[in-house]
Amino acid sequence: MTSSTQSSLLEGLTEPQQKAVLYQDGPLLVLAGPGSGKTRVITHRIAHLVRSGELASSILAVTFTNKAAGEMRRRVQTLLSERGQDATRILACTFHSFGARVLRGYAAEAGVAADFTVLDADDQAKACKQAMVESGEGTAHLTPRTVLNEISGFKDLLISSDQAVSEARDWRARSVARIYSVYEKVLRRSSALDFDDLLCRVALLVRNHESVRNQLQKRFRNILVDEYQDTNHAQFSMVLDLAKQHRRLCVVGDPDQSIYGWRGADLGNILKFEEHFPDARVVALGENFRSTELIVHAASVLVQNNRQRRHKELRSMRGAGEAPRYSRCMDERLEAARVVQEAQQASQNGMPWRSMAVLYRMNSMSRVLEEAFRREGIPHQVVRGTAFYDRREVKDLVGYLRLVANPHDELALSRIVNVPPRGLGSTSFSKIELHAARKGIPLIDAMAAPKEAGVLARAATAATALAAKIRGWRHSAETQSAESLSDMLGQIARESGLESHYLAEDREAADQGESRVENLAQVVSAAAEFVAERSMQESQDEVGTPWGTALDALRAYLERIALVSDSDNFDPERGAVTLMTLHAAKGLEFALVCMVGLEQGSLPHARSLDASGDLEEERRLCFVGMTRAEDRLLLTSAAVRTVRGQTLATIESMFIRELNNELVHEEETNEASDDDQTLPSHSSHRSGLRAGMRVRHPLFGIGTVEGISPRGSGTAVRVAFAAVGHKTLMLEFAKLQILG
DNA sequence: CCGTCCGAGTTTTTT
DNA sequence: ACTCGGACGG
Numbered sequence: 001m002t003s004s005t006q007s008s009l010l011e012g013l014t015e016p017q018q019k020a021v022l023y024q025d026g027p028l029l030v031l032a033g034p035g036s037g038k039t040r041v042i043t044h045r046i047a048h049l050v051r052s053g054e055l056a057s058s059i060l061a062v063t064f065t066n067k068a069a070g071e072m073r074r075r076v077q078t079l080l081s082e083r084g085q086d087a088t089r090i091l092a093c094t095f096h097s098f099g100a101r102v103l104r105g106y107a108a109e110a111g112v113a114a115d116f117t118v119l120d121a122d123d124q125a126k127a128c129k130q131a132m133v134e135s136g137e138g139t140a141h142l143t144p145r146t147v148l149n150e151i152s153g154f155k156d157l158l159i160s161s162d163q164a165v166s167e168a169r170d171w172r173a174r175s176v177a178r179i180y181s182v183y184e185k186v187l188r189r190s191s192a193l194d195f196d197d198l199l200c201r202v203a204l205l206v207r208n209h210e211s212v213r214n215q216l217q218k219r220f221r222n223i224l225v226d227e228y229q230d231t232n233h234a235q236f237s238m239v240l241d242l243a244k245q246h247r248r249l250c251v252v253g254d255p256d257q258s259i260y261g262w263r264g265a266d267l268g269n270i271l272k273f274e275e276h277f278p279d280a281r282v283v284a285l286g287e288n289f290r291s292t293e294l295i296v297h298a299a300s301v302l303v304q305n306n307r308q309r310r311h312k313e314l315r316s317m318r319g320a321g322e323a324p325r326y327s328r329c330m331d332e333r334l335e336a337a338r339v340v341q342e343a344q345q346a347s348q349n350g351m352p353w354r355s356m357a358v359l360y361r362m363n364s365m366s367r368v369l370e371e372a373f374r375r376e377g378i379p380h381q382v383v384r385g386t387a388f389y390d391r392r393e394v395k396d397l398v399g400y401l402r403l404v405a406n407p408h409d410e411l412a413l414s415r416i417v418n419v420p421p422r423g424l425g426s427t428s429f430s431k432i433e434l435h436a437a438r439k440g441i442p443l444i445d446a447m448a449a450p451k452e453a454g455v456l457a458r459a460a461t462a463a464t465a466l467a468a469k470i471r472g473w474r475h476s477a478e479t480q481s482a483e484s485l486s487d488m489l490g491q492i493a494r495e496s497g498l499e500s501h502y503l504a505e506d507r508e509a510a511d512q513g514e515s516r517v518e519n520l521a522q523v524v525s526a527a528a529e530f531v532a533e534r535s536m537q538e539s540q541d542e543v544g545t546p547w548g549t550a551l552d553a554l555r556a557y558l559e560r561i562a563l564v565s566d567s568d569n570f571d572p573e574r575g576a577v578t579l580m581t582l583h584a585a586k587g588l589e590f591a592l593v594c595m596v597g598l599e600q601g602s603l604p605h606a607r608s609l610d611a612s613g614d615l616e617e618e619r620r621l622c623f624v625g626m627t628r629a630e631d632r633l634l635l636t637s638a639a640v641r642t643v644r645g646q647t648l649a650t651i652e653s654m655f656i657r658e659l660n661n662e663l664v665h666e667e668e669t670n671e672a673s674d675d676d677q678t679l680p681s682h683s684s685h686r687s688g689l690r691a692g693m694r695v696r697h698p699l700f701g702i703g704t705v706e707g708i709s710p711r712g713s714g715t716a717v718r719v720a721f722a723a724v725g726h727k728t729l730m731l732e733f734a735k736l737q738i739l740g
Numbered sequence: 741c742c743g744t745c746c747g748a749g750t751t752t753t754t755t
Numbered sequence: 756a757c758t759c760g761g762a763c764g765g
Contacts, residue, residue: 064755065755094755095755096755097755118755121754121755143749143751145751146751195754195755196755198755199755259753260753260754260755262752262753262754263753263754263755361752361753362752362753363752363753364752418741418742421741421742423741423742424741425741425742426741427741428741456741458741459741562755563755564755565754565755581752581753581754582753583752583753583754584753584754602752605752605753606752607751607752607753608752617753621753642756643756644750644756644757645756645757646756741765742764742765743763743764743765744762744763744764744765745761745762745763745764746760746761746762746763747759747760747761747762748758748759748760748761749757749758749759749760750756750757750758750759
């Protein structure tokens with residue numbers, strides 16, 4: 001390699017960044033604080049590997065979302081194409097899609113069906129419920145949710161259902177373990193895998209199957225893992241086994257940004273990297289090129305309240321900038337109004353809408369914000385309100401598609417067996433299910449010969465017809481080319497009867513605005529786009545199989561659908577304000593960030609308020625949100641919030657207290673929505689007093705108004721006094737002086 | 741077998 | 756507030 005090769009690649013990189021790009025003598029941990037040029041380091045490192053002679057196809061780059069993978073591939077390509085080199089054979093993908101690819105390539109060795117379906121969360125829940133019924137375990141104190149969580153935990157730790165059963169020590173654990181066994185049977189019967197299978201089955205495959213391990217080690221000599229702080233045990237085990245021969249492993253992450261502990265992410269993976277790899281080199285990137293000094297400092301002050309962390313200095317490489325601001329609003333509608341006002345003001349100062357984001361803890365908080373933005377006519381995009389693929393009609397069509405791709409998919413079958421209504425109700429379907437179970441034949445075969453199950457003639461005819469239709473579609477999928485995928489989907493939408501079914505429903509609910517038939521059409525056109533996209537980038541020679549037939553294309557399309565993430569449908573070019581959860585915002589940056597709902601119970605979330613480890617994760621989540629902001633940061637809370645129909649007073653987030661000196665506290669006026677009819681009482685209007693206002697009482701001193709409500713013929717005011725705590729006073733008698 | 745009504749449970753975050 | 760599942764009447 002010539003020195004000119006290096007200089008062009010390393011240009012503009014800081015010294016630690018260069019080290020992270022160049023070091024190739026063993027395992028490398030890059031501790032990358034927010035805004036420290038992490039993506040730049042990874043892309044340059046990959047480009048450097050290729051330039052120094054490594055085959056592009058020997059590089060595996062694991063990212064957190066498909067979007068990030070695509071972006072990485074694009075950026076590496078740009079770096080490489082200057083010298084006429086090619087990045088297309090680099091495999092950049094998520095852990096889950098890597099897992100799916102490996103399992104398709106080594107289905108026999110892994111002991112899975114080659115045409116397996118990936119279950120979505122809904123089906124997983126259904127499969128779990130079914131397992132609870134079939135296992136006959138008393139389910140009174142076990143919810144599918146908790147059972148599923150525990151099953152997920154087992155799979156993460158690579159514990160099989162047999163092991164779980166034999167290691168169960170009490171009655172409850174035995175019960176869960178038995179359900180786990182039956183759950184596995186249900187999935188196997190359906191040739192289905194859940195998300196965790198995509199990780200744990202690969203981890204077990206590379207651990208136990210020497211020849212597969214050797215092949216994969218040989219193929220992927222260079223491994224990079226982004227967002228390493230969010231890997232779980234199965235992922236760690238997989239990476240360890242894949243990398244242990246060549247030891248050319250580079251992991252990048254930030255313990256302070258670990259926010260997926262609830263789904264098994266193990267902070268120990270990054271905190272103890274050097275214990276796992278004693279010869280590892282560590283490079284810390286603490287210079288922040290994204291945010292101004294006051295923002296970085298505030299975020300840093302907050303996260304320093306955590307105990308479980310690796311100390312790392314964060315320095316802003318930009319000017320001081322504006323201090324982050326905090327506004328306590330009276331309720332969530334006024335909070336939304338405050339956010340809208342902030343966005344409008346920024347816009348007037350020349351900031352484009354696409355550089356602004358509103359972040360919240362829970363998806364349910366998006367609605368009131370969305371309404372406010374819509375009312376003001378501000379362009380905005382909600383990154384997953386209800387995801388497109390969660391809609392009923394879309395799931396129905398996808399159900400048919402899944403059956404064509406994998407006729408054993410019982411979960412898909414039970415979803416669509418009577419949609420549209422075809423005279424095959426639950427009674428007959430259960431009989432067919434029972435018959436299949438008794439004879440030990442696949443459900444779809446029992447559907448084809450329903451008479452034996454002893455169902456009514458009408459139901460039998462319907463069952464035979466449905467089975468025949470599925471067989472017919474499958475036949476054409478096998479014989480047609482990949483290009484005709486979308487035509488095929490259109491055909492299935494029509495011939496299944498879904499289209500006319502939903503056409504009728506659309507007519508009945510014409511006022512609803514959204515057309516279900518249009519959504520069906522969108523699935524069809526999305527498939528067309530998918531095929532076009534794929535043929536443009538040519539076959540990437542991945543571990544999976546190349547596609548020739550429509551069936552191959554269909555499988556790939558279904559897999560894509562199953563593995564899309566929320567942030568995958570974030571489009572930075574849309575010229576709109578982005579509304580999304582704090583989790584979805586990871587890895588992104590915006591000139592202006594508004595974080596709403598800084599309240600105990602929201603952020604930190606109620607579920608984390610007991611265990612201290614969880615609380616630290618909430619603090620990290622807050623840290624992640626704050627560090628998305630480049631120039632301006634506004635935090636807000638609502639003194640009163642309506643959740644599930646109940647309006648309750650809130651307590652300000654403890655994080656606000658921790659940040660106290662770093663924030664400029666706004667005096668809330670909330671003049672913007674005086675026309676709002678939902679304000680608690682008119683008397684409060686007359687007096688001009690509002691929650692969040694500062695008042696002085698002759699005896700109790702200075703306090704903040706928390707709420708106002710009618711009481712008898714007068715008005716009660718609840719005030720939090722700095723000196724004496726909470727008091728409820730009658731407005732008419734208490735001599736309150738309004739400070740603002 | 742199908743539609744409607746009623747009551748119960750909501751479960752943070754997501755691949 | 757909202758959705759899902761179960762019971763009941765057509």
